[in-house]
Amino acid sequence: MNCQQTRELVHGYVDGELDLVKSLEIEEHLKSCDACAQTYEQIRGLRSSLTNNALRFEPPSGFERRVRSALRKQDDASAKPSFLRWRWLPAGAALMSALLVLIVVAGMLRRPSSSDVVAQEIVSSHVRSMMASHLLDVESSDQHTVKPWFEGKLDFSPPVKDLKAQGFPLNGGRLDYIGNRPVAVLVYKHGQHPINLFVWPSDGTPMTNQQASVHQGFNLIRWSNEGMSYWVVSDLNLAELQQFVQLLQGQNQAQVGR
């Protein structure tokens, strides 16, 4: 062992923390090296000056009693006598029932509306259709192929339009199940973006105004027209999706007007 190693380890040696082999090596070195032997003696001298000088502080008298009483107080606080607990019971019960009311009200406020549920189902269906490559049951850009395909599979006939000339070619259609009923899904594309148009007979008042929303990063637009509910979903930006919807509605209105 050389001097540098010895100076690193001599503290462990002084403190009796080295293993036997290392200790013997240090002893061997100290016998032959005066400088390291002197370092060793200095450390020993320093240690004895630290231990011989009564540097340890002794707690003042009565300190143990003080700590004991603090502990007893803590013990009492954490284990209240039962009559104290009874006194707090009505207040606790009142607090609990107030909390319960709050939770129920909050739950009612936070419960998703039915249209939220439908929107969620539509987004899920849209995502699933792309993940499982089950975008289409009938693959055709011809509306006269797609529309008859739904017959016999649905209790309604969805209007099918091709918007190829306007940049939204029809790719086909498939069946899906949304809001506890089978629905028609017409699949369009705009560039690389698939657009799913969900159609089913509306059950309420017509909603000619579009309602746009965003779920999980997908744009959704819903409206109703001529007794049908429409939901369209895509990762397309909202402006282009609105353009798509306007094209669809325009065609419908044109038909109505005719």
Place this chain on the structure above:
Amino acid sequence: MSEQSKVVRFEEIALQHLGAAYSLARWLVHNEHDAEDLVQDAYVRAFKFFGGYYGGDSRAWLLTIVRNTCYTWLQKNRGLVTESIDDNLDEAGLDFADPEALLLQQADSQMVRQALQELPVEFREVVVLREMEGLSYKEIAVIADIPIGTVMSRLKRGRQRLHALLAKRMGKEAKVELSANA
């Protein structure tokens, strides 16, 4: 287990280390009143956590809580910044093997106490735990939450600094004596 027996059991285990706890706190915060308050706080905290104590080294367990309570207090009230010690560094120029070998045994208690108080707290605590409480490197490592190798390097640097501080003071005194004799 009734509540009464819990506090009795805790006192049996914890109060035997009250002296070590108080001395450590006193060395860390330098003030007897703060040391008393902090040890009492630490004991109450230890009692609250007592459910999580499953035997083992009760002294190291208690001193860890005392030490952490003191450090939190130092950070809050003395602006202590921890992690300021680079344990890879060495104490340059502070070597024990100076030509005039010091007779450190002659250093008086006041001198040693002052020198120790001047050490940064990270060095002071390992010296106090080792020299005054006689704890092993392993126990010190647990209490100060540092690796065992760091315990040795901090002890080494703490001793080097102490030695240098004492050498300076004793050198001054020797000079004063010399000039008085002249």
